Amino acid sequence: MSNLTERQKLILALVVRDHIDTTQPVGSARLVKYYNLDISSATIRNDMMALTEMGYLRQPHTSAGRVPTEEGYRYFVRQLMGQTELPIETRQTIAHQFYQIGHNVDRWMRLAASVLAHHAQAASLVTAPHSEQARFKHLELINTRGRHVLMVLVMEGGEIRQQMLSLAEPVSQERLSAAADQLNRLCDGLDPDGILSLKSQLEELEQDVLKLVVEDMRRSQQILAGEVYRDGLANVLSEPEFADVETARKALRILEERSLLEDLLARTVMTSTVGGVQVLIGGEGTWEELRDCSFVLARYGAPGLATGTLGVLGPIRMAYGQSISTVRYVAGLLSDLVVDLHADAQ
Amino acid sequence: MSNLTERQKLILALVVRDHIDTTQPVGSARLVKYYNLDISSATIRNDMMALTEMGYLRQPHTSAGRVPTEEGYRYFVRQLMGQTELPIETRQTIAHQFYQIGHNVDRWMRLAASVLAHHAQAASLVTAPHSEQARFKHLELINTRGRHVLMVLVMEGGEIRQQMLSLAEPVSQERLSAAADQLNRLCDGLDPDGILSLKSQLEELEQDVLKLVVEDMRRSQQILAGEVYRDGLANVLSEPEFADVETARKALRILEERSLLEDLLARTVMTSTVGGVQVLIGGEGTWEELRDCSFVLARYGAPGLATGTLGVLGPIRMAYGQSISTVRYVAGLLSDLVVDLHADAQ
DNA sequence: TTTAGCACTCTCGCACTGAGAGTGCTAAAT
């Protein structure tokens, strides 16, 4: 399909770049003038016609300049853009910020969302790291007053879940600690199924606890298990394409509704390898809700240990170079941090 | 100041109600026609002039109907609106939803945000419950691989904080458990200052741990300590006053930026008693960012145990009756749940 | 194959206009 002449590729790239910069349709004369091309506007017009026929460009109306189609953006991102990297100083600044806050996952996530939003000038999204395969590490049962027991469950990888357990009658802290000790010995390193299989041998209290444990572990295996961190929602509103409120609402709903997000993440990101950046342009024919948006996402973390997803959402006319390099860099950084945290060399 | 005649109060109330319903300026003739008043439009015009002079109404332009001023809304909310309650079936539905999800604070919060957003048709905000005065309940130290130790801290009231502790050299799980045991015995029920005071008597490992414990406890005493749950952001965008994107951005930023929220919550909600619903109309002259918005907030929980804040944000032309009764009901419900969780009768 | 020239099309901003809505004032009615 890539039967474009070199000149056509150049023109397509320039149209995309210029349109991203200016928000305006790009005319043939403008291209000659601002990019010092030594071909005439008529030649460009001919190529533009060809590009329009091939579906990479379109005209908002008869006598406006050209604007990239979704196909055009895709071609640009995949074939023309090339790899870009964040400047070294920017990378250092970001890395510094992360290392400064120590080993606090919650604050990493917040910072990641903030950095993404800021550097990509878009709305950002980060999911907390968690393992696809939850394994038991440690359990704690703490007596609050009365029949309520606070259960704290730590998974391998450090993910924590808490839950309240309501008992039929009060139980002493000693009894609870004994139960926790026993379960800690029995369940070490097991997955939910393994834990379920040894339930029958136990007393009622232990069984009740294990039921919640399994429930929590199952829940933590879901894609959107943990918290979802967002930032920069106000950024997208300043983009001119969201002047139409309906468009803006659709974009916001994607980020807001867990069910939409879940669908999106499940179908795209989970199929890709960690490290690769995925670019979804204009919903790719599948997601009506983001017809006017683009999504740049990546997985981070260490497969088998813990992984998460992060990305930015912006208008189709997004600065892809900037967004992609930011997403790639932050994903890499978080991966390092996660690996560093879990599989310490020592 | 309440030197309004009964008829003027009626007219003010009708103007506010009608404007909230229709978004449109309200004319004198319209009032007569739609509310079956047996006074003439000329009479109404006279009263409207008076209300305008007193600052309760204004005209968008010479020959439009009247629109309430911020003062007008305030008078309405404080004097004219009366107390409304959510219909009994709605209350039951909501309560049912809460009791169905068991004792899971995270899911309570999410549900609360969702219910508020849905029933008030506005953006909602809920902060997790936490105690103003953090007290030590339980500490757990868990060896991950190598020199990193996962510290799980449980406060009285059930609030949980986790943190990663990086040691100079590896320490065995036995040593960690011993340290945790000792600290659990020493620190039970203490506040941060109390813990700090016994730091000097301990070994290095214990001191390092306590330093983090105190840090975490201090952090959990801040107003916006825990997670902030939001929902219904897309709702506010559908309001006609947010057709202007700049207005919408300002509203979003309030909800998004922790610093703005912190300021807002610190200055208003913390001064009010639990149970009371606060209504902030048009920034009340203090908050430039929410000049075009209103905020309906309440504290929930049990003072001394754990409290949180919840509320909804909408345009000034908000359905106050509905919002206030929703906020009040949900705050009451969450208070019951929190009390039920902590100070069990048993 | 590229380029100059040109007619053509469409948008956009501007001014103008008439209809309609709602007012404030005055004078009469209750």
Added chain:
DNA sequence: ATTTAGCACTCTCAGTGCGAGAGTGCTAAA
């Protein structure tokens, strides 16, 4: 002393017409 009818007045809003300008596609020459 209020309330009401009548009416002139003001301002918005939607629609229309028009000229300028931008950018095209086509044709014919280079």
